[in-house]
Structures are given as structure tokens and as C-alpha cells.
Amino acid sequence: MQRLDQVAGNRSRVRKRDSLFWPGDPFTALYAIGLGTFKTVVLTEDGREQVTGYHMAGEIVGLDGIGNDRYVCQAVALEDSEVRVLLFDQLAELAHHVTALRHNLYRFISNEICRGQNMMLLLGSMRAEERLALFLLNLAQRYQTRGYSSCEFVLRMTREEIASYLGLKLETVSRSFSRLQGEGLIQVQGRAIKLLDSSALKQLVGQRC
Amino acid sequence: MQRLDQVAGNRSRVRKRDSLFWPGDPFTALYAIGLGTFKTVVLTEDGREQVTGYHMAGEIVGLDGIGNDRYVCQAVALEDSEVRVLLFDQLAELAHHVTALRHNLYRFISNEICRGQNMMLLLGSMRAEERLALFLLNLAQRYQTRGYSSCEFVLRMTREEIASYLGLKLETVSRSFSRLQGEGLIQVQGRAIKLLDSSALKQLVGQRC
DNA sequence: CGCACGGTTGACCTGTATCAAGCCGGGTGG
DNA sequence: CCACCCGGCTTGATACAGGTCAACCGTGCG
Numbered sequence: 001m002q003r004l005d006q007v008a009g010n011r012s013r014v015r016k017r018d019s020l021f022w023p024g025d026p027f028t029a030l031y032a033i034g035l036g037t038f039k040t041v042v043l044t045e046d047g048r049e050q051v052t053g054y055h056m057a058g059e060i061v062g063l064d065g066i067g068n069d070r071y072v073c074q075a076v077a078l079e080d081s082e083v084r085v086l087l088f089d090q091l092a093e094l095a096h097h098v099t100a101l102r103h104n105l106y107r108f109i110s111n112e113i114c115r116g117q118n119m120m121l122l123l124g125s126m127r128a129e130e131r132l133a134l135f136l137l138n139l140a141q142r143y144q145t146r147g148y149s150s151c152e153f154v155l156r157m158t159r160e161e162i163a164s165y166l167g168l169k170l171e172t173v174s175r176s177f178s179r180l181q182g183e184g185l186i187q188v189q190g191r192a193i194k195l196l197d198s199s200a201l202k203q204l205v206g207q208r209c
Numbered sequence: 210m211q212r213l214d215q216v217a218g219n220r221s222r223v224r225k226r227d228s229l230f231w232p233g234d235p236f237t238a239l240y241a242i243g244l245g246t247f248k249t250v251v252l253t254e255d256g257r258e259q260v261t262g263y264h265m266a267g268e269i270v271g272l273d274g275i276g277n278d279r280y281v282c283q284a285v286a287l288e289d290s291e292v293r294v295l296l297f298d299q300l301a302e303l304a305h306h307v308t309a310l311r312h313n314l315y316r317f318i319s320n321e322i323c324r325g326q327n328m329m330l331l332l333g334s335m336r337a338e339e340r341l342a343l344f345l346l347n348l349a350q351r352y353q354t355r356g357y358s359s360c361e362f363v364l365r366m367t368r369e370e371i372a373s374y375l376g377l378k379l380e381t382v383s384r385s386f387s388r389l390q391g392e393g394l395i396q397v398q399g400r401a402i403k404l405l406d407s408s409a410l411k412q413l414v415g416q417r418c
Numbered sequence: 419c420g421c422a423c424g425g426t427t428g429a430c431c432t433g434t435a436t437c438a439a440g441c442c443g444g445g446t447g448g
Numbered sequence: 449c450c451a452c453c454c455g456g457c458t459t460g461a462t463a464c465a466g467g468t469c470a471a472c473c474g475t476g477c478g
Contacts, residue, residue: 042326042327052326052330063319066315066316067319092311092315102305109319109322113318115325116322116328116329117261117282120376121253123329124332124373167329167332
């Protein structure tokens with residue numbers, strides 16, 4: 001696995017608001033996020049955008065490009081970040097010789113499919129508060145696996161981006177935050193979030209979900 | 210590519226309403242649909258279901274299982290169908306030696322990601338009629354690439370399944386069908402659909418999408 | 419034949435969108 | 449250093465798409 005460094009190249013810095021790639025760009029590489037957070041968005045014909053992913057350190061973006069030789073979404077840094085560029089040809093070649101890497105590659109790609117299915121579930125059948133609760137719980141879990149606090153974190157997205165991600169409007173997101181806070185389930189201070197009652201949040205999600 | 214038959218085993222029949230796999234089943238195989246159609250659904254804790262895919266001959270289901278060693282969704286035959294069972298271990302082994310197959314495997318998995326992103330776009334930002342129009346256009350295109358009529362086909366899902374797939378309720382789907390028919394864009398006779406004005410449908414989708 | 423299931427349609431309700439006003443905090447320029 | 453401005457956020461009032469409930473229809477099957 002250390003041979004990953006061969007293909008990994010150096011860490012490369014990405015400034016806030018900069019993009020790793022744009023829809024239509026020829027697919028050449030995956031990007032392993034070393035530091036920071038990214039959103040992925042797909043653009044509609046009339047210029048609106050739908051946020052399809054919120055990615056943090058340790059995750060990989062660009063997987064959607066493999067199938068088409070072009071990226072279909074855009075990956076935008078939500079803060080100053082660092083990524084490793086994994087040139088796909090080299091990565092695939094290395095994966096060809098290293099079993100563990102090969103399995104992991106399959107795994108990463110497939111997990112992205114599961115993530116998509118979960119988002120479909122969220123977007124297709126949950127109400128606003130439930131979507132937000134699930135979003136927060138999901139973040140909490142991902143922070144936890146990274147060794148950070150699972151009940152206190154800072155969002156890197158604006159209300160509008162969260163809204164797009166959750167298939168809502170920003171006012172609805174704002175209201176949902178307020179309502180969850182009013183019910184004592186979370187504490188909100190701008191983008192700083194504290195989960196006060198995770199089990200109640202889970203129950204909220206479990207009900208209709 | 211003919212060697213695919215080695216791993217493909219025989220065509221196996223699946224009766225309408227039967228499932229290829231259930232959520233939680235250990236992942237062993239992909240299924241190449243030879244004949245018929247399948248829906249994939251994810252089940253919610255309280256027993257409700259969200260349709261996440263509508264798959265037809267020539268497509269592959271089960272890709273979501275690779276990452277977890279378990280299937281996360283359920284694949285249900287919507288009519289009597291035939292599939293080829295592709296045992297994944299064997300398939301991966303063969304892909305290891307056959308470049309073209311390897312590329313195709315990556316491609317299939319990755320395309321599933323794109324499909325997910327498009328569904329997120331649909332579920333997150335389109336109104337009922339637009340969702341239905343896009344759904345029909347998508348079907349038309351897939352029938353066309355298979356050599357069937359692109360403007361006349363029979364749906365294999367109930368209104369309720371379509372509704373779940375599109376994040377709506379069955380009554381809304383029914384009304385949307387009626388409205389599109391009233392506007393002269395399609396002709397509906399139960400599950401038999403005729404597209405009368407594809408370009409208008411595309412325009413409808415393009416507007417808000 | 420008649421039942422059951424899928425589909426359509428109508429009336430009404432509600433959750434979310436839309437429109438609008440105002441707040442807050444941080445960065446900039448006078 | 450302060451005033452101002454601007455982007456992000458909250459909150460209220462109202463509109464509307466889609467959900468809900470209910471009645472009815474058609475058809476295919478036991």
C-alpha cells in the first residue's frame with residue numbers, strides 16, 4: 001500500500017472555491033482528500049446546481065468519471081484543502097498487481113453507489129426535518145470514524161448548499177434548524193452545530209424513514 | 210469476451226415478483242439481465258420501500274453489494290425474466306486477465322454512480338410533471354438503444370412503484386400522466402405509453418431542470 | 419359472477435416554496 | 449477607529465404543489 005505514493009504524486013493544495021474538475025473535463029484522475037472538504041455538484045442546463053455530495057478528508061472524489069471518460073459533476077473546495085492526485089491509469093495499473101488495492105478500489109466505487117441509494121431514499125421519502133436530522137447524524141458518524149467529536153462540529157456549507165443537497169430551499173433548512181433547536185435536539189450557532197440528543201434524532205429519522 | 214460464458218453460468222429464470230437478492234444477503238454475484246425487467250428497492254426501517262432503480266435487459270444489477278459484501282437493496286422481477294449469474298469472484302478473476310472486461314466492469318460500476326447523481330438531480334430539484342417526463346424520455350432512450358420503438362412502450366411498474374421511484378405519490382403520478390396527455394405530449398392507456406411530442410417533453414424537462 | 423387490485427378523479431389539507439423584511443458579523447475603506 | 453456594506457442567515461406572511469382522503473371505475477382472475 002505504500003506504493004500508493006508512486007501514483008499519488010504530491011499533495012496538492014486547493015484554495016477555497018476552486019474546483020478539482022468541471023463537468024465535461026476529460027477524466028484522468030481520482031482525488032483523495034487529505035485535508036479539507038469538498039462539495040460535488042451537477043449543473044442543470046439553465047445554470048442551477050444540485051449538490052450531490054459533501055466529502056471530507058479520507059474520501060475520494062471523481063469516481064463518477066470512470067465510466068464516461070469525462071467527469072459529470074464538479075468538485076468544489078469548501079475551504080482551503082489538500083488532495084492527492086491519483087492518476088487513474090497508473091492507479092488501475094497498480095491495482096492490477098496489488099490485490100488489496102484492487103479490492104479497495106472496487107469497494108470505494110461501490111460504496112459511492114450505496115451513498116447514492118441512501119440519498120435517493122432521503123430525497124424521495126423524507127420530510128424536511130428528517131432530512132436535516134439524517135444529514136447531521138451522517139456527519140456525526142463520519143467525524144467519529146475520523147476521531148473527531150461526533151456531537152460537535154462546524155458545517156462547511158452555507159444554508160443554501162445544504163438546502164440543495166437535501167432537496168430543499170434555504171429558508172426551509174433554516175427553519176428546520178430552528179425547530180430542531182427549539183425541540184432541544186441540537187444547538188445551532190451559525191454553522192457550529194452541537195448534537196444534544198442523538199437518540200431522539202435517530203428516532204426522528206426512523207419514524208418516517 | 211466469449212469467456213464470459215465461463216463465469217456466466219446458465220441463464221436462470223426468475224418469476225415475476227421473485228427477488229434476485231434481499232438487503233443483507235451476502236454478496237456473491239452480479240446479475241446480467243437477459244430478458245425482462247427488474248426494480249431495485251431499498252427498504253426503510255418501518256417497512257416502507259423506496260424504488261431506486263428500474264432495470265431492463267442488458268443491464269446489470271447487484272453492483273451496490275461489492276463494497277459491503279452484502280447487498281443493500283432488493284432486486285425484484287417485474288415480469289417473468291431471465292438473468293445470467295456472474296459470480297463476482299470468478300468475474301473479478303477473469304477481469305484481472307482480460308483488459309476489455311476489466312474496463313467494462315469499472316465502467317458499469319461507475320455508470321451506476323452517474324445514474325444515482327441524475328436521480329438526485331431529479332428528486333432534488335424537479336417538479337412532478339418534469340420528473341415523469343424525464344422518466345419517460347429516459348425509458349424511450351433506453352428502448353431505442355435496444356432497437357425497440359423509442360416512442361411506444363409498455364411500463365412494467367405500477368403507478369405506485371413509479372411514484373416511489375420518482376419521489377411522489379401514486380395519485381400525483383396518475384394526475385401527471387393525465388396532464389401530459391391533456392397537453393397532447395403523450396398518449397396513455399394504462400401502462401401502454403406513446404410519446405407524441407418528444408421535443409416538447411425535452412423542453413419541459415429542460416426548463417426547470 | 420363478483421371480488422380485488424390498479425387506476426382515475428375530486429375535494430380538501432399541509433408542508434414547503436416564495437416573497438419580503440430585517441438581523442448579524444466580519445471585512446473594507448474613509 | 450468607526451461607518452458602512454454585503455453576504456449569509458433568520459423569521460414572518462402568503463401561495464401553491466403535492467399529499468391525503470375518499471369515491472368510483474375498469475378489468476382480469478378466481
